[in-house]
Amino acid sequence: MARPRPAGYVAEPGSSKANKTGSWRTEKPVFLHDTCTDCRICVLVCPDGIIFGADSIYDADFDFCKGCGICAAECPVDDIEMAPEVR
Amino acid sequence: MSDTKTKKKRKEKPPIEEPLLAPGHRACSGCGESLGAKLVMDAAGPNTYATCCTGCLEVFSTPYPESAWKMPWIHSLFENSSAVAAGIEAALIAQGRDKDVNIIAMGGDGGTADIGIGCLSGMLERGHNILYVCFDNEAYMNTGVQRSGLTPFDARTSTSPPGKRSWGNKTTKKNLPGIAGAHGIPYVATATVGYPNDLINKVKKALKIQGPKYMQVHVPCPLGWIHPTDQTIEIAKLAVLTGLIPIYEMEYGEVTRVRKIGKNRRPVEDYLKPQGRFRHLFAKGAEAEEELEKIRQIAEDNIKKFGLA
Numbered sequence: 104m105a106r107p108r109p110a111g112y113v114a115e116p117g118s119s120k121a122n123k124t125g126s127w128r129t130e131k132p133v134f135l136h137d138t139c140t141d142c143r144i145c146v147l148v149c150p151d152g153i154i155f156g157a158d159s160i161y162d163a164d165f166d167f168c169k170g171c172g173i174c175a176a177e178c179p180v181d182d183i184e185m186a187p188e189v190r
Numbered sequence: 191m192s193d194t195k196t197k198k199k200r201k202e203k204p205p206i207e208e209p210l211l212a213p214g215h216r217a218c219s220g221c222g223e224s225l226g227a228k229l230v231m232d233a234a235g236p237n238t239y240a241t242c243c244t245g246c247l248e249v250f251s252t253p254y255p256e257s258a259w260k261m262p263w264i265h266s267l268f269e270n271s272s273a274v275a276a277g278i279e280a281a282l283i284a285q286g287r288d289k290d291v292n293i294i295a296m297g298g299d300g301g302t303a304d305i306g307i308g309c310l311s312g313m314l315e316r317g318h319n320i321l322y323v324c325f326d327n328e329a330y331m332n333t334g335v336q337r338s339g340l341t342p343f344d345a346r347t348s349t350s351p352p353g354k355r356s357w358g359n360k361t362t363k364k365n366l367p368g369i370a371g372a373h374g375i376p377y378v379a380t381a382t383v384g385y386p387n388d389l390i391n392k393v394k395k396a397l398k399i400q401g402p403k404y405m406q407v408h409v410p411c412p413l414g415w416i417h418p419t420d421q422t423i424e425i426a427k428l429a430v431l432t433g434l435i436p437i438y439e440m441e442y443g444e445v446t447r448v449r450k451i452g453k454n455r456r457p458v459e460d461y462l463k464p465q466g467r468f469r470h471l472f473a474k475g476a477e478a479e480e481e482l483e484k485i486r487q488i489a490e491d492n493i494k495k496f497g498l499a
Contacts (some may be wrong), residue, residue, distance in 0.1 A: 175420065
C-alpha cells in the first residue's frame with residue numbers, strides 16, 4: 104500500500120547544504136595555526152558549525168562561512184584573525 | 191612555542207562531525223539562535239524528534255524546498271509546537287517506540303511567552319516527557335523586531351520606539367521560567383549561548399529526566415539588538431555578569447542551583463552600551479540617568495532574589 108502523502112511538504116534532511124552561504128561574507132577568518140592550543144572553542148561557538156580539522160590545524164569551510172567573526176573574537180590565544188574578503 | 195606543544199601529550203580528541211543543524215541555513219551572520227539550536231541538537235543527539243514554532247528558527251532553517259535539520263523535524267503553527275510534540279509523544283507510546291528517543295519542542299520568545307503560552311502550559315500540566323526549549327532573543331526578530339513578552343525594559347523595538355514621550359519598551363521581562371516552574375514540573379533551567387558548555391550539560395541533564403522540562407536559552411540577535419556580529423558571545427556573557435539574566439535551575443518549583451557572579455559582577459552599562467537598542471539611554475540628561483537607575487534596580491533585584499553575589 105502506498106504511504107499517504109503528508110499535508111505540507113517534506114524535505115531531505117540537511118538539504119540546506121545546497122545553499123552556499125559563503126557568498127554573504129565580507130570578512131573571512133584566517134587561521135594562523137601558530138599558537139593554537141587545540142581547545143576547540145572555535146568549533147563550539149561557530150553558529151554554522153563549519154570549522155573542521157584536528158590536532159591544532161583547524162579551518163573554516165568557506166562554502167558556508169558567513170564571516171561573523173565569533174571564532175576570532177572568542178579564540179583565547181588570538182590564533183584567528185579577520186581579514187577582508189577579496190574575490 | 192611549538193616545542194612545548196608537541197611535548198605535552200594530550201588525550202586524543204574525537205573527529206569533528208557536522209552538526210545536526212546543517213550549514214547552508216539562512217540565519218544572519220553571527221546569529222545567536224542558530225548557535226543555540228546547534229548546541230541543543232548536538233547535545234541531544236540524532237535520536238531526537240523536534241518540533242518548532244513559527245519564527246526565525248523555523249524560517250531560516252527550512253526555506254522551501256530545503257531543510258537544515260538532520261533529524262525528524264516538524265513545524266505546524268505559531269502557537270502549537272508543544273501540542274504537536276505532545277501528539278508525537280502519544281503516537282510513539284502507542285507504537286511502543288518511546289524508548290531511548292528524545293522529544294524536543296522549540297520556539298522563540300514570541301511563540302513561547304505570548305502566542306504559545308497556552309499550549310506550553312497544557313503540555314507542562316499533562317506531564318508529557320518532552321523538553322521545551324525557548325530561544326529568547328527578546329523580540330519578534332523574524333517579522334522586523336516587534337516587542338514580545340520577553341523584551342527587556344526600555345529596549346528599542348519597532349513597536350516600542352524611544353522618542354520624546356517614550357524610553358522604549360515599558361514593561362519588564364515576563365518571568366517565564368517562574369511560570370513554568372509554578373507548574374511543579376521536574377526541571378526548569380535558564381541558559382545562555384555565552385556559556386555553551388553549561389547549555390550542553392543542562393540539555394543532557396534535562397533529557398535524562400522523565401516528565402516535562404522547560405529551558406530558556408538567552409540568544410543575542412545582532413540584527414535586532416544592533417551589535418557587531420562578532421560580539422554575540424561576549425554580549426550573552428555580559429547579560430549574565432551584570433545580573434540582568436540570572437542563570438539557574440529549578441526542580442519542582444524550587445531554585446536548586448544558580449550560576450554565581452560574585453566578584454566578576456559588571457555594571458549594567460557594560461551590557462547596554464554596545465547595543466544599539468539601548469543607545470537612547472546614554473543621552474545626556476537626568477531623565478536618561480533615571481532610566482538607567484531603573485535597569486540597575488532590575489539587576490540588583492535579580493541578584494538579591496537568586497543570591498547571585
